[in-house]
Amino acid sequence: AQSVTQLDSQVPVFEEAPVELRCNYSSSVSVYLFWYVQYPNQGLQLLLKYLSGSTLVKGINGFEAEFNKSQTSFHLRKPSVHISDTAEYFCAVSDQGAQKLVFGQGTRLTINP
Amino acid sequence: DTAVSQTPKYLVTQMGNDKSIKCEQNLGHDTMYWYKQDSKKFLKIMFSYNNKELIINETVPNRFSPKSPDKAHLNLHINSLELGDSAVYFCASSPGQGANQPQHFGDGTRLSIL
Numbered sequence: 001a002q003s004v005t006q007l008d009s010q011v012p013v014f015e016e017a018p019v020e021l022r023c024n025y026s027s028s029v030s031v032y033l034f035w036y037v038q039y040p041n042q043g044l045q046l047l048l049k050y051l052s053g054s055t056l057v058k059g060i061n062g063f064e065a066e067f068n069k070s071q072t073s074f075h076l077r078k079p080s081v082h083i084s085d086t087a088e089y090f091c092a093v094s095d096q097g098a099q100k101l102v103f104g105q106g107t108r109l110t111i112n113p
Numbered sequence: 114d115t116a117v118s119q120t121p122k123y124l125v126t127q128m129g130n131d132k133s134i135k136c137e138q139n140l141g142h143d144t145m146y147w148y149k150q151d152s153k154k155f156l157k158i159m160f161s162y163n164n165k166e167l168i169i170n171e172t173v174p175n176r177f178s179p180k181s182p183d184k185a186h187l188n189l190h191i192n193s194l195e196l197g198d199s200a201v202y203f204c205a206s207s208p209g210q211g212a213n214q215p216q217h218f219g220d221g222t223r224l225s226i227l
Binding site: 032034036038041042043044045046049051088090094095096097098099100101103105106 | 117153154155156157158161168169203205210211212213215216217218219220221
């Protein structure tokens with residue numbers, strides 16, 4: 001069965017600093033990988049996805065993620081964060097050919113001025 | 114125009130009551146979902162419908178019954194509400210039923226059981 005582990009429940013960073021949010025998954029087959037962002041009192045929005053091809057994926061709002069098959073990781077990065085990036089970030093995985101996503105437990109990103 | 118809209122946004126009710134949450138999407142998508150997000154922000158799928166047919170039915174108490182009158186609507190009815198049902202319920206939709214399809218979420222319905 002697939003599972004997703006987000007290694008940090010909270011990540012505080014200063015404005016304009018770089019950030020990395022970590023995500024590891026377990027699956028015995030090929031996977032699709034996603035990062036979603038949830039702003040306060042809102043639903044989730046897709047940041048980026050990896051389906052196939054280039055392992056470096058660029059998303060909205062300056063975020064990118066790198067798929068590392070050997071380490072079963074899909075870490076999310078941004079070189080310089082803004083106050084508006086304060087939100088909960090969710091990593092999700094699905095086996096290719098499956099119909100449902102399995103979500104990690106979320107990482108709360110807090111940006112300090 | 115809101116793409117995925119849920120009503121109500123907040124629902125406060127007593128234990129034992131029956132309540133419904135409605136969801137509508139205007140994206141022309143074929144697939145819709147219900148998720149439950151608990152107090153620790155953990156998000157878990159409950160049901161999914163593709164073109165009005167049930168395709169995912171996770172281990173959920175049978176007090177929860179989804180209904181899809183057409184592919185633009187997916188409602189969730191909950192009987193005999195319990196304290197543990199308190200959560201935020203999210204509706205989502207996607208163009209098709211494959212997990213590679215991006216999902217669009219509503220803003221959630223915050224259900225509080227007294």
